Amino acid sequence: MSLIAACARVLAREGAAGASVRTIAVEAGVSPGLVSHYFAGVEALIEATYGHVEAQVGAALDAAVAAAAPEPRARLDAFVTASFAPPIATPELLATWIGFWTLAIARGGIARQHDSHYAAYRSRLEALLAACGVPGPSLRHAGIAIAALVDGLWLELCLSPQAFSADEAGAIARAQIDGLIVRQF
Amino acid sequence: MSLIAACARVLAREGAAGASVRTIAVEAGVSPGLVSHYFAGVEALIEATYGHVEAQVGAALDAAVAAAAPEPRARLDAFVTASFAPPIATPELLATWIGFWTLAIARGGIARQHDSHYAAYRSRLEALLAACGVPGPSLRHAGIAIAALVDGLWLELCLSPQAFSADEAGAIARAQIDGLIVRQF
DNA sequence: TTGCTTGTTGAACGATCGTACAACAACTGC
DNA sequence: GCAGTTGTTGTACGATCGTTCAACAAGCAA
Secondary structure, three states: OHHHHHHHHHHHHHOHHHOOHHHHHHHHOOOOHHHHHHOOOHHHHHHHHHHHHHHHHHHHHHHHHHHOOOOHHHHHHHHHHHHOOOOOOOHHHHHHHHHHHHHHHHOHHHHHHHHHHHHHHHHHHHHHHHHOOOOHHHHHHHHHHHHHHHHHHHHHHHHOOOOOOHHHHHHHHHHHHHHHHHOOO | OHHHHHHHHHHHHHOHHHOOHHHHHHHHOOOOHHHHHHOOOHHHHHHHHHHHHHHHHHHHHHHHHHHOOOOHHHHHHHHHHHHOOOOOOOHHHHHHHHHHHHHHHHOHHHHHHHHHHHHHHHHHHHHHHHHOOOOHHHHHHHHHHHHHHHHHHHHHHHHOOOOOOHHHHHHHHHHHHHHHHHHOO
């Protein structure tokens, strides 16, 4: 469905405020009426777009991990490095994501979608951390910690690009992971 | 100016989407025309509100640090603990902040305001870390790391409250800080 | 060719948006 | 009491919002 792709492009370019039925329809090259014809409303379209963007992000992260060396630590490092490089760390994806957050606050549907996305993201991270030797009991907190750290770095990297570089973000994240893994004596 | 307070309340309750001139005017108990009379436009009002909310958050953090024991580590811990408790870690403040981010993407004025806020936040954190013995050369990366970690934990704590508790967030942040400080042998 | 289904259009509706402005109330100095 | 300033009101305007719907185009079975 090209309406979803058009919606994603508009969200990336103009943020949540610009994601109107007409803007999306023009972007997709169709008439405004089509949006209501295929989706229950503009919100349902954005919900579907959330799933689409989420899948793309997941695929990009998976590809980075798959392309890395087979050592567990190299795979974990590839995961965080990819988080700070395009197509993940871009102002466009941040704009898209902030649009989703905006709707997650007001509407339950998007909020539930975010919860499951966040849970999947953490379990992906937990698997990588477990392979690096982080023991089971620490896994939950380690996953939350690295997820929060990477999220926070990603956010500020997109929002204030001049504050620090992607390389710095990667170095900082790797240093924290070092601390986490070393501490599991 | 009660318009600013009303704008902050509306942003907290309804997010960026609900922050219209009329909604804010009703919240403040004045007529819609007053907004355009006192501010160049709705955007200028939101920009002023940003400064107001930012000052409130800063004051809450300062108060928490001031109320803590005089030991440097206790002061740092008070800073992060306060970050995960009301009035900082609430869905309302997140909604407000996301509204600001939405505008920061589209408009340069808010973006510059965010940059200075973020820089101030990091330097506050750097001062606390320096007092705990983190040496100068590591200070910059340590500040970015803890700022990102606390931001990420704060974000998910507000967005997915059932994923982990405020106590867990505090414990995770303190554990990471332990690792940072211990490593400066 | 005819009839039916499917996909799409674009105009129209009522609601709401930000802004502008003439009018009105309240207070001040004279 | 009376001008003048200041603060506030509420209506009006044009633009844009999401949604609806009668109408049209295209493909296909009969």
